[in-house]
Amino acid sequence: MTNPNRLLYELEGAQGQRFSPYVWRTKMLLAHLGIDYQSQGVGFTDIAQAAGGGFKTVPILCEAEVCVSDSWAIAETIIDKTDGALFGGPAGRSFARFLHDWSSLGMLGPILRLNAVTIWQDQAPKDQDYFRTSREKRFGKTLEELCPDPLADLKSLSRVMRPLDSALGGQPFFGGQAPVYADYLLFGNVQFARCTGPHDILSQNPSLEAWFERCLNLHGQLGRSEPSYTERHAQ
Amino acid sequence: MTNPNRLLYELEGAQGQRFSPYVWRTKMLLAHLGIDYQSQGVGFTDIAQAAGGGFKTVPILCEAEVCVSDSWAIAETIIDKTDGALFGGPAGRSFARFLHDWSSLGMLGPILRLNAVTIWQDQAPKDQDYFRTSREKRFGKTLEELCPDPLADLKSLSRVMRPLDSALGGQPFFGGQAPVYADYLLFGNVQFARCTGPHDILSQNPSLEAWFERCLNLHGQLGRSEPSYTERHAQ
Numbered sequence: 001m002t003n004p005n006r007l008l009y010e011l012e013g014a015q016g017q018r019f020s021p022y023v024w025r026t027k028m029l030l031a032h033l034g035i036d037y038q039s040q041g042v043g044f045t046d047i048a049q050a051a052g053g054g055f056k057t058v059p060i061l062c063e064a065e066v067c068v069s070d071s072w073a074i075a076e077t078i079i080d081k082t083d084g085a086l087f088g089g090p091a092g093r094s095f096a097r098f099l100h101d102w103s104s105l106g107m108l109g110p111i112l113r114l115n116a117v118t119i120w121q122d123q124a125p126k127d128q129d130y131f132r133t134s135r136e137k138r139f140g141k142t143l144e145e146l147c148p149d150p151l152a153d154l155k156s157l158s159r160v161m162r163p164l165d166s167a168l169g170g171q172p173f174f175g176g177q178a179p180v181y182a183d184y185l186l187f188g189n190v191q192f193a194r195c196t197g198p199h200d201i202l203s204q205n206p207s208l209e210a211w212f213e214r215c216l217n218l219h220g221q222l223g224r225s226e227p228s229y230t231e232r233h234a235q
Numbered sequence: 236m237t238n239p240n241r242l243l244y245e246l247e248g249a250q251g252q253r254f255s256p257y258v259w260r261t262k263m264l265l266a267h268l269g270i271d272y273q274s275q276g277v278g279f280t281d282i283a284q285a286a287g288g289g290f291k292t293v294p295i296l297c298e299a300e301v302c303v304s305d306s307w308a309i310a311e312t313i314i315d316k317t318d319g320a321l322f323g324g325p326a327g328r329s330f331a332r333f334l335h336d337w338s339s340l341g342m343l344g345p346i347l348r349l350n351a352v353t354i355w356q357d358q359a360p361k362d363q364d365y366f367r368t369s370r371e372k373r374f375g376k377t378l379e380e381l382c383p384d385p386l387a388d389l390k391s392l393s394r395v396m397r398p399l400d401s402a403l404g405g406q407p408f409f410g411g412q413a414p415v416y417a418d419y420l421l422f423g424n425v426q427f428a429r430c431t432g433p434h435d436i437l438s439q440n441p442s443l444e445a446w447f448e449r450c451l452n453l454h455g456q457l458g459r460s461e462p463s464y465t466e467r468h469a470q
Contacts, residue, residue, distance in 0.1 A: 087326070088324050088325065088326025088327070089323050089324040089326060089327060089411070090323065090406060090409075090410055090411025090412070091322070091323025091324060091326060091327025091330055091331075091409060091410045091411065091415045091417060092323070092324060092326025092327055092329075092330070093404070093406075093411075094327075094330060094402045094403065094404070094406065094409040094410070094411075094417070095326055095327070095329060095330035095333070095402070095417075096326075097398075097401055097402045097404050098330070098398050098399060098401070098402035099398075100398075100401075101397065101398035101401045101402070102398040162336065163332075163333050163334075163335075163336035163337040164333060166332055166333070166335075166336045167329045167330070167332045167333035167336070168329065169328070169329070169332050171325060171328075171329065174325075174326060174329040175325055175326045175329070176324070176325025176326065176328075176329075177325070180326045182326060182329070182330075
């Protein structure tokens with residue numbers, strides 16, 4: 001995975017942890033297609049200067065001096081350039097695009113509130129201020145006030161995810177026997193939870209739980225090679 | 236559409252209107268596959284005796300004395316019996332199953348609350364009591380109290396549907412150039428709103444609005460052949 005001509009900028013915490021849900025979508029996609037790249041970790045406050053400047057979010061994928069930001073734009077560019085099949089057909093593409101928007105509010109919002117304090121703790125000092133200030137402004141609360149009742153929030157998040165549990169319907173992946181981009185998109189969300197806090201967000205949804213284990217095993221256990229929050233703090 | 240050996244039981248109001256979202260999913264599916272049937276309208280209180288008894292919900296589809304209830308079970312049975320393609324592949328099947336569960340709470344709940352009073356008004360007298368009693372028990376409020384601020388509820392419903400608007404992404408249907416079952420499932424939900432109340436639930440989501448017009452035109456304008464609430468009450 002070290003092609004110096006292809007560079008992936010990814011969010012990096014104080015211990016080198018890679019935790020961005022959007023970056024994980026891209027990393028799984030690149031691994032699936034066997035596209036190698038060099039990884040460049042950046043803290044929250046480095047993003048504005050990364051890849052020549054002008055970007056606000058990661059992932060940023062650069063090749064031959066052309067840089068693309070935004071996980072959806074990267075997915076569209078790469079999947080359309082190959083054979084398009086990784087969406088799982090037009091209906092699978094609709095599903096993925098739906099999930100991109102729906103899960104931003106429905107999953108990533110709640111996960112961020114659950115893990116806001118541990119995410120903050122695990123950033124380099126230069127990034128802690130930025131993270132606290134920007135998130136407290138967005139939510140109108142201190143990080144410590146965001147999740148007064150984690151059990152209630154986990155229960156509510158489990159309910160939000162229940163239709164995903166049903167959707168698997170006995171299939172190993174949302175794409176059927178093999179994963180499609182919708183799998184990688186959702187994997188990125190759950191991996192974000194796994195890497196940033198101690199909560200098991202899947203315990204109420206057994207099909208999703210088994211699916212996530214399968215995803216962690218894909219591509220030489222790429223997802224599992226990133227330590228979970230709990231593993232990192234036990235070391 | 237009058238094969239006396241295949242019978243579809245569908246919910247019917249006082250003016251003969253067909254308004255069940257679940258039945259519309261099945262009707263569009265049958266029309267897509269060119270499967271003809273005889274229609275049997277039933278009021279809410281007739282369902283328990285329909286098709287020999289034992290069913291609680293419509294649609295009920297009977298053929299050669301075998302009856303299947305539940306729109307999802309019917310879809311699985313029929314689509315798997317044909318070539319399976321109408322799901323749009325395994326990812327499209329996941330999408331449809333996700334929507335089946337997600338849209339029950341996310342779309343049908345809000346539409347029912349918006350139109351509870353007009354649905355009640357448009358039932359035969361024998362069904363009005365049942366509808367009022369069962370729904371008031373479920374929600375713990377009178378039908379008249381369910382939607383004190385329709386504009387606020389429409390705005391909230393529009394927000395819930397926004398990811399669907401994005402998901403079309405320039406495609407004519409969720410299935411791409413042609414509809415798949417996910418299209419018919421969502422069509423059933425919007426047709427339910429169109430047939431039971433005066434509210435335009437799509438005005439804030441222009442891609443969905445154009446998509447719904449395309450769906451109304453499918454299969455010899457099958458969906459449009461059912462008058463909207465507004466058309467029915469202007470007659």
